[in-house]
Structures are given as C-alpha cells and as structure tokens.
Amino acid sequence: MTAEAKHILLLAGTSEARQLGKSLADAFPENRLTASFAGAVRDLPDLGVPTRVGGFGGVEGLLAFLQQENISAIVDATHPFAVQMSRNAAEAAKTLNIPLLRLERPAWQPDENDRWTHVLTMDQAAKALPAGARAFLAIGRKEIERFTHRTDVFGLARMIEPPPNPLPTSWELLLSRPPASAAQEISLFRDRNITHVVTKNSGGSRSFAKIEAARFLKLPVIMIARPTLPDMETAPSVAAVVDRCRQILARGD
Numbered sequence: 140m141t142a143e144a145k146h147i148l149l150l151a152g153t154s155e156a157r158q159l160g161k162s163l164a165d166a167f168p169e170n171r172l173t174a175s176f177a178g179a180v181r182d183l184p185d186l187g188v189p190t191r192v193g194g195f196g197g198v199e200g201l202l203a204f205l206q207q208e209n210i211s212a213i214v215d216a217t218h219p220f221a222v223q224m225s226r227n228a229a230e231a232a233k234t235l236n237i238p239l240l241r242l243e244r245p246a247w248q249p250d251e252n253d254r255w256t257h258v259l260t261m262d263q264a265a266k267a268l269p270a271g272a273r274a275f276l277a278i279g280r281k282e283i284e285r286f287t288h289r290t291d292v293f294g295l296a297r298m299i300e301p302p303p304n305p306l307p308t309s310w311e312l313l314l315s316r317p318p319a320s321a322a323q324e325i326s327l328f329r330d331r332n333i334t335h336v337v338t339k340n341s342g343g344s345r346s347f348a349k350i351e352a353a354r355f356l357k358l359p360v361i362m363i364a365r366p367t368l369p370d371m372e373t374a375p376s377v378a379a380v381v382d383r384c385r386q387i388l389a390r391g392d
C-alpha cells in the first residue's frame with residue numbers, strides 16, 4: 140500500500156453492500172476498504188474485505204473512528220429504514236468534511252392491478268388491518284411490537300432474529316430470511332391463508348418475492364413508506380456507486 144492510499148468506509152447491512160464489498164475492492168485495489176455491520180444479526184455474510192462489527196457509539200464514536208482510521212470517503216449502503224445510522228453518517232461526514240455517498244435503491248412501485256394502501260408509519264399500518272385479517276408481517280424484530288396489540292388478527296411474522304418480547308400466542312413466528320422465489324412466498328401465503336401483506340417499502344430485488352406473490356394472489360398490501368433521510372448525494376446502483384467513488388477518490392479530498 141502506498142502512503143497516499145485512501146480508506147473507504149462501507150456501511151453495510153444490505154445485499155447491495157455485499158456486492159459493493161467485492162466491487163469496491165476490485166475497482167480500487169490500491170486503496171483500503173473497511174466494511175461495517177451493526178451486528179444486529181448473528182450470521183453475518185463475509186464481504187471478503189476487512190470488517191468491523193458493532194455500533195460506533197453515536198456520532199461521537201463515529202467521528203473518533205473516522206479520524207483514527209483516516210477515512211477518506213464513506214459509502215452508506217445501509218437499509219432505507221436504518222435512519223439513525225444514515226443520520227449519524229451525514230452529521231459526521233459534514234463535521235469532518237468527508238465525502239459521503241449513499242446507495243439509494245429505488246422504492247417499489249405498484250402496478251395497475253396492485254392493491255396497495257400507502258401508510259407513513261408502523262402505527263398506521265397496524266391500524267389499517269381489518270379485524271379478522273390474516274396478515275403476513277415483514278416488519279422486523281424492532282418494529283413488530285407496534286402490531287402485537289392487534290390480537291384480533293392473525294400475524295405471521297417473519298424476521299431473522301427473534302423479537303425481544305413474545306408474540307401473541309395465536310400468532311406464528313417464522314425465523315428466516317426472505318426466500319428468493321415468488322413461488323415459495325405464494326406457497327407460504329396459501330398455506331397460512333394470508334389475506335393481507337404488511338411490508339416496508341424496502342425496494343431492491345432481495346425481498347421482492349413477497350410483492351410478486353401478493354400481486355399473483357391479488358392480496359392487499361399495506362405499504363409503509365420510507366422514512367426521510369438526511370440530504371446527501373445518492374447513487375441508485377452498485378455500479379453507479381463505484382463510478383462515483385472513482386471520481387471522489389481521484390479528486391483527492
């Protein structure tokens with residue numbers, strides 16, 4: 140490594156971050172790349188690059204890390220609903236005047252036959268379910284508690300790690316990652332007689348199968364809109380991030 144080698148921090152936690160680990164390492168072999176995971180799940184993927192795990196300790200901790208590690212650029216490839224990390228990254232990057240680029244995958248859009256109800260919050264989503272519904276809840280362990288008072292509905296809650304508190308006894312907990320194929324989702328929804336799908340508008344292809352399945356089965360979807368993220372430069376794809384990083388690193392700031 141030369142004395143001028145730059146150091147990129149990749150904030151991970153999405154399938155695109157996984158691809159970025161390899162793409163950035165391939166594109167900039169002369170530079171350093173460190174990936175960072177929150178450590179929210181146990182079976183973290185191997186990005187094939189040096190990796191750190193765990194929160195930084197808020198903005199203060201992140202500032203200290205960026206300085207200690209002499210970070211030259213930050214790529215935020217966290218999930219669109221991981222607002223806190225993106226806010227912290229924006230604030231720290233601004234303070235230290237470090238370039239920050241966010242991979243912003245496009246939100247899912249309904250097609251003409253989709254039956255989507257758009258809501259802004261988890262609470263609105265919980266309210267939107269009619270009594271007696273059999274809801275597939277692709278919500279995550281942190282937010283599921285916004286739904287658990289709805290004991291008048293059946294919830295099939297899928298998440299990677301178990302929730303902090305037990306779910307209603309009449310509900311079902313499915314501990315798994317989303318399957319790749321719509322056929323698997325269709326089969327699951329049919330098997331559990333699902334009548335409604337509740338999901339965040341995550342965008343991307345990794346968890347799109349449930350949207351395809353709802354489309355196929357003509358199920359209503361309660362779609363939770365993305366939270367507002369801080370204003371920052373974005374790129375829509377892995378390739379676009381790599382291209383933009385090339386310019387940023389060449390600029391030398």
Ligand code: NAP
Binds near residue numbers: 192196198216223
């Ligand atoms: P969050 O609410 O934005 O972040 C909470 C705290 O977790 C942050 O303040 C930070 O702790 C730590 N953190 C988050 N991402 C980190 C990273 N890449 N590296 C180091 N620390 C990180 O995030 P979240 O919604 O809990 O999501 C946690 C992780 O799961 C993220 O990496 C995200 O991409 C991934 N994920 C989230 C969702 C979702 O729906 N929220 C879905 C799929 C994957 P400190 O303040 O201590 O630095």
